[in-house]
Amino acid sequence: MQRIGHLFERIVTFENLYAAAHKAFRGQKKYTGPGAVLYFHLETELLRLEEELRSGTYQPAPYRSFVIYEPKERQISAVEFRDRVVHHAICNIIEPLLDRCMIFDSYACRKDKGSHAAVQRAQHFARQFPYVLKCDIRKYFETIDHAVLKQIVARKFKDPQLLALLEQIIDHAVPAYGTGRGVPIGALTSQLFANLYLSELDHLVKDRLRVNGYLRYMDDFLIFGRQKSELRDWLAVIRQFITERLRLELKDEVLSLAPVSQGIPFLGFRIFPAIIRLDRAHLIRFRRTIRAREQAYRDGSIDETTLVRSVSSIIAHVAHANTYRMRCMLFHA
Numbered sequence: 001m002q003r004i005g006h007l008f009e010r011i012v013t014f015e016n017l018y019a020a021a022h023k024a025f026r027g028q029k030k031y032t033g034p035g036a037v038l039y040f041h042l043e044t045e046l047l048r049l050e051e052e053l054r055s056g057t058y059q060p061a062p063y064r065s066f067v068i069y070e071p072k073e074r075q076i077s078a079v080e081f082r083d084r085v086v087h088h089a090i091c092n093i094i095e096p097l098l099d100r101c102m103i104f105d106s107y108a109c110r111k112d113k114g115s116h117a118a119v120q121r122a123q124h125f126a127r128q129f130p131y132v133l134k135c136d137i138r139k140y141f142e143t144i145d146h147a148v149l150k151q152i153v154a155r156k157f158k159d160p161q162l163l164a165l166l167e168q169i170i171d172h173a174v175p176a177y178g179t180g181r182g183v184p185i186g187a188l189t190s191q192l193f194a195n196l197y198l199s200e201l202d203h204l205v206k207d208r209l210r211v212n213g214y215l216r217y218m219d220d221f222l223i224f225g226r227q228k229s230e231l232r233d234w235l236a237v238i239r240q241f242i243t244e245r246l247r248l249e250l251k252d253e254v255l256s257l258a259p260v261s262q263g264i265p266f267l268g269f270r271i272f273p274a275i276i277r278l279d280r281a282h283l284i285r286f287r288r289t290i291r292a293r294e295q296a297y298r299d300g301s302i303d304e305t306t307l308v309r310s311v312s313s314i315i316a317h318v319a320h321a322n323t324y325r326m327r328c329m330l331f332h333a
Helices: 016-025 036-040 042-055 081-099 115-126 146-157 160-171 190-208 228-244 280-299 302-319 326-330
Strands: 062-067 073-079 131-136 213-217 220-225 256-259 265-267 268-272 276-278
Touching: 016 042, 016 081, 016 131, 036 042, 036 280, 042 081, 042 302, 081 160, 081 190, 115 213, 115 220, 131 228, 131 265, 146 160, 146 190, 160 190, 190 220, 190 228, 220 228, 220 265, 228 256, 256 265, 276 280, 280 302
Parallel strands: none
Antiparallel strands: 062 073, 131 220, 131 256, 213 220, 265 268, 268 276
């Protein structure tokens, strides 16, 4: 991919900022939420934001951090509403361009991809290969190296103003991560940066190692092979690349090399060549969430429409596994 220029002007146009603002408003309370001031003075606020971006005086606000505990404990660092507009404006322009340099089998945060497509693809490979190597990156978002990320970004774009803006966002401090490392979970640009960062690994595996059976969903990736020995050889190369080039670390306690017939734990499912099941933790969380939604409806904290939409969304997710009997038992209990 050649370095691309003349993008900054497209990002900071009023039209793009206006479209970005409407994306940022989706699912938000326009009249009382954090975006209310911008909503009621939209044109004035966007013109001011455009001027700040063009003049280089734009400064992002500190992140608002909080902890979530499902499916596991994570620190989320949310951006202020005004900064969210900037992130959408950037992604509107550069995301389609970066998507072209991604391999087919990268599934996170991409149009027409997603976790369910990744699970189906994993089953496709499980039917073709007898062994699978499952890998994960330790504390991925927290340990992305800013210097490496900026090098990768600089190989893609050549606008000085765009590079300065992207570097400002990359270097914007997340208090818990320390200097020079990490991108915040919860920021739109972080998803883009994180996917781009590991696309370096994707191209190592596909272009240099010539692996046919490979897929990645953010920092979880699977490599399929016909011999355990070839998978071990590939793992050695990958480990060295991840450590030396990307300055990351594999999570050895979850790394596994096993026959596909044992089932592949991936994205909350256990994938076999002939069947897909929910893993136990996902099953327990599914039941708990359904019961919690029903209790919220009985307590009057959500209405029937909200209950139906929420439960339907959960059922649609688990229906990608072979869960028909379980769903029948749950709703007829």
